[in-house]
Amino acid sequence: MIATASAPRNVVLPLVLGLSLVMGACSEQAPSRYDQVQQETSQKGSTAVAKEAVNGSKFNRYFPKSGGGYSVVPAQEKKGFAEHKLNRGGKNVAVLSISDTISTPTAATKYQQSKKKVAGYPAVEQGSTITGVLVGDRFQVKAQSRDASFTPQDRTAWIQKFDLNGLSTLK
Amino acid sequence: MSKPIFEIVDELPKGGLTVSALHTLDFAIPGQWNNLVGFDNTIRAVTGETDESLIQQIGERAVALYNDKSQGYQRALWLYETVESGSGLLGTAALANRIGQDTFLGFLKNITPKPEKAQSIDLCVKLVTELVAFCQINGIPGDSIGDFLAALGDYSGESLMRMAALACFDGVIPLGPEFAGKALSAFDSTSPKELEGNQTYKSVQELIPGNGADAKKGFITQSFDSAKSWMTNFVSSNNITQQGLMGRLKGFIDFTDDKADYLGALLDMNVKYYRHTGVQTLARRLVERAVAEI
Numbered sequence: 001m002i003a004t005a006s007a008p009r010n011v012v013l014p015l016v017l018g019l020s021l022v023m024g025a026c027s028e029q030a031p032s033r034y035d036q037v038q039q040e041t042s043q044k045g046s047t048a049v050a051k052e053a054v055n056g057s058k059f060n061r062y063f064p065k066s067g068g069g070y071s072v073v074p075a076q077e078k079k080g081f082a083e084h085k086l087n088r089g090g091k092n093v094a095v096l097s098i099s100d101t102i103s104t105p106t107a108a109t110k111y112q113q114s115k116k117k118v119a120g121y122p123a124v125e126q127g128s129t130i131t132g133v134l135v136g137d138r139f140q141v142k143a144q145s146r147d148a149s150f151t152p153q154d155r156t157a158w159i160q161k162f163d164l165n166g167l168s169t170l171k
Numbered sequence: 172m173s174k175p176i177f178e179i180v181d182e183l184p185k186g187g188l189t190v191s192a193l194h195t196l197d198f199a200i201p202g203q204w205n206n207l208v209g210f211d212n213t214i215r216a217v218t219g220e221t222d223e224s225l226i227q228q229i230g231e232r233a234v235a236l237y238n239d240k241s242q243g244y245q246r247a248l249w250l251y252e253t254v255e256s257g258s259g260l261l262g263t264a265a266l267a268n269r270i271g272q273d274t275f276l277g278f279l280k281n282i283t284p285k286p287e288k289a290q291s292i293d294l295c296v297k298l299v300t301e302l303v304a305f306c307q308i309n310g311i312p313g314d315s316i317g318d319f320l321a322a323l324g325d326y327s328g329e330s331l332m333r334m335a336a337l338a339c340f341d342g343v344i345p346l347g348p349e350f351a352g353k354a355l356s357a358f359d360s361t362s363p364k365e366l367e368g369n370q371t372y373k374s375v376q377e378l379i380p381g382n383g384a385d386a387k388k389g390f391i392t393q394s395f396d397s398a399k400s401w402m403t404n405f406v407s408s409n410n411i412t413q414q415g416l417m418g419r420l421k422g423f424i425d426f427t428d429d430k431a432d433y434l435g436a437l438l439d440m441n442v443k444y445y446r447h448t449g450v451q452t453l454a455r456r457l458v459e460r461a462v463a464e465i
Contacts, residue, residue: 097463
């Protein structure tokens with residue numbers, strides 16, 4: 001077909017083919033459960049982290065120290081967030097974190113309905129691996145199991161090892 | 172608008188040249204890398220959670236964090252993508268079509284192996300790219316060689332695989348067992364002007380710490396020198412040799428020993444392991460942060 005086509009069609013055909021390929025590729029993208037959040041957060045000027053959020057480096061001093069066969073290893077330190085890994089025998093068994101809910105107000109709201117308390121602070125269980133407390137109505141402290149051997153009781157015990165009272169005074 | 176992170180992670184290939192090439196290194200780091208692909212799969216694997224509404228919340232927060240440019244995640248992905256794109260001459264499809272066919276050796280004739288110096292610069296620049304991307308992702312100041320080195324000892328999963336592939340595919344295969352020393356001395360003898368002419372360096376130089384090519388070169392040298400012993404130990408403790416690696420690659424790339432010189436160039440063009448494992452690292456860190464913040 002191409003061999004018998006006139007010269008202008010030789011130019012046009014690949015163009016049309018190319019265009020239809022591009023359009024085909026676009027329409028193939030299935031809708032995603034994240035389309036709406038993608039739309040909302042990719043607008044110009046949209047931010048995920050509040051300007052007033054405390055720098056992650058300021059959280060480090062409130063984390064528990066290594067001990068009792070566990071090592072606490074710093075992993076991430078971003079604005080409004082710090083994460084330390086909890087390892088035992090070289091294996092990661094849990095993750096400890098502090099985050100500033102000034103960027104995520106709904107994260108703080110879930111503690112309002114909670115009757116549970118840990119070290120005097122409102123506490124929640126999320127999913128099957130996460131225990132959290134809200135300190136000073138602002139800072140969320142979480143312990144997450146990464147190994148089945150790390151039980152909900154372990155999570156509560158490790159949350160109590162944080163300097164929660166110190167953290168509650170952080171501005 | 173940049174491509175959504177969930178699409179990038181969903182589109183990571185389950186197989187193909189990059190994945191097959193990386194799996195040839197499983198022997199050195201057994202059980203460390205399982206080619207985790209798919210955004211929701213990553214959330215499930217990282218958190219161990221199965222509740223769909225919780226997965227939705229984690230995913231939404233991860234998408235938002237990625238889209239906030241000030242958080243550095245997009246820059247990290249750009250680094251992983253860009254450092255590899257400089258050297259590609261022909262597409263993966265072109266190669267894949269020829270593997271196992273008579274024309275494959277004919278195809279090889281069209282590839283010129285990179286000179287040792289260019290190969291050395293590639294290796295050094297790629298290592299520094301890892302350091303800078305690591306700092307972007309984990310929120311550590313961009314010139315923290317010490318923090319990076321401490322973390323390197325604790326690397327696991329896809330990050331460890333990326334470093335293993337760097338040492339093997341960009342080190343041992345093109346430069347031999349003494350690759351680290353060779354690369355460092357070749358890089359040292361590179362003038363700032365030569366460096367500026369190197370495609371790999373050019374592609375990422377704007378994010379390398381230092382004012383001007385001379386200072387950037389100093390930073391790269393210092394970083395590579397610091398990570399040298401990690402790479403050398405990795406290679407020697409796992410008995411990794413050029414012959415051994417080539418033997419494993421022969422399982423899926425058809426080449427004869429007299430064409431071994433070309434293997435480095437071939438891998439360079441078609442195995443995009445920095446981007447592949449870089450996206451996996453990025454997705455993991457985003458999910459870790461998202462689940463902590465919701």
